[in-house]
Amino acid sequence: MSDPQFERTVIEVTCNYCGARLRLLMSRLRHGNERMLYACPECGKQYEAKAALEPEVLLLHPRSDGKQDRYQESMF
Numbered sequence: 710m711s712d713p714q715f716e717r718t719v720i721e722v723t724c725n726y727c728g729a730r731l732r733l734l735m736s737r738l739r740h741g742n743e744r745m746l747y748a749c750p751e752c753g754k755q756y757e758a759k760a761a762l763e764p765e766v767l768l769l770h771p772r773s774d775g776k777q778d779r780y781q782e783s784m785f
């Protein structure tokens with residue numbers, strides 16, 4: 710099997726719960742992307758991204774809401 714050709718994409722997002730600034734390294738394929746989860750390293754809130762591999766998350770700027778709490782996942 711040959712290595713899939715990943716398309717590396719870097720995007721920057723802001724966590725809408727705590728305001729932390731994150732940089733995501735996404736590995737995408739032309740076909741075969743799936744819904745991947747990544748978590749904000751500051752509050753733990755989970756987000757979805759379409760990619761072939763789990764995104765690598767880098768914290769660019771700490772949370773800006775001045776709190777210490779963790780995001781509470783709602784049960785569903």
Ligand SMILES: [Zn+2]
Nearest residue numbers: 724727749752
């Ligand atoms: Zn957060």
